[in-house]
Amino acid sequence: MSQTGDTPPPSSSEEGHAPLIEHLVELRSRLMRAVIAILVIFLALYAFSNDIYQFVADPLMALLPEGSSMIATEVASPFLAPFKLTLVVAVFIAMPFVLHQAWAFVAPGLYENEKNLALPLLASSVVLFYLGAAFAYYVVFPLLFAFFTQAGPENVTVMTDINQYLNFVLKLFFAFGIAFEIPIATFLLILSGAASVASLSAKRPYILLGCFVIGMLMTPPDVVSQSLLAVPMYLLYEVGLLAGRLVKKRRQPDDGEETEE
Template identity: 65%
Template sequence: MTDASTDTGQPLIAHLLELRNRLLKAMVAIFIVFLCLFYFSRELYTLVAKPLMDAMPEGTNMIATGVASPFLAPFKLTLYLSVFAAMPFILHQAWAFVAPGLYKHEKKLAVPLLASSVLLFYAGAAFAYFVVFPLMFQFFTAIAPEGVAVTTDISSYLDFVLALFLAFGLAFELPIAIVLLVSTGAVTVKKLSSARAYVVVGCFVVGMLLTPPDVVSQTLLAVPMWFLFEMGLLAARLVEKKADQPKVN
């Protein structure tokens, strides 16, 4: 692929072959990481299950209701973690494929956005694990009716936490979404600033939907989202100012 400013066009087959090579490299990277992590799959599952295990009543344990669950649950977790860990390399391959077709000013914006998106997603997942999970599972185990033993199935637990990792990771991408909306002209910083009150309410609504129905955990998600919204506005102002500057030939 060549730069968009000098692109004379390439046969479709050449682009498809390059795309195939990029996908193969990404798959190989995931496979290599998976091989490195698979030996520790049980330890990794124990680590992910720790927030729930710490909150469960003494003498209770998680259970496996499926015949193959003791193997499949750690296997699935290791596969997801492999993709998670290899994400910087995967995004690098995606960038290497599309970058030659971008203009210089688009490249200057895309590189920091890609790097920031990875870091913010990791930050969201870490926030969920270290802050939200302990509070959430303490709440769930505390409200169990009398006589009900909390013995969560390992596969159900894994599906639950993976969904939350994804939800919090995506929620922390809010600044990236704001910068993209402003840079494409879909919305202005002034309009977003005027809607700040609605955004704050929306943050608490999202916090209510993604966390248990208690004020503490809802606030723990809503406040960081509000902070990320403000950071997104700050970054978008810089992008907007730079776009308004006259270009020097």
């Protein structure tokens, strides 16, 4: 039997596997870059880990009664608490680069109009998250800790554990950071057509109630911290409605021109 020497054409399954493997390799490369960036920032900040913890603890330390201080109730807490905080700060700082890697992986599969919309939304979501964390540190923490330190009995000395304090403030940082994403979520609901400005406006009483329920679940069990989260959440919801209303008004003339044609 003679052999022609011609190689058979690749099967459809082999053609499908090649792009999949390429995507997985690229995803691995993007993830490695993100992890390396976080590690580099962490190593650069590690020498200042105690200073970073001091900065985060300042809102409480400034309000502690004279003669009291923070304490460490576990043997490894003086090392682990600043270490953990420095790692979180490294992720926090590297987040724009991490999101850029995610964007670079997803962007080739998007249409041009989707790219023009997604990039500003991605950038604004990062900025809003940072603003939420800054709002928690500069506005919420002083008010909250002033209330906590003055509400206790006179014969009780406030001596907060450094690890418990870190867990508390990190929870509030992320709670306020996520809460400040509400304008983006509201805007996307309106832009995608999943909800209209009129329907969302009619649900204002339920949204306000939901904001206070979320504030109750995501903050310590007191009215002050609950209100400090719920009120900005509702105001940001109104900002999202305003942005969605403006975009709809701009698009209506274009839609009208298309229908006339």
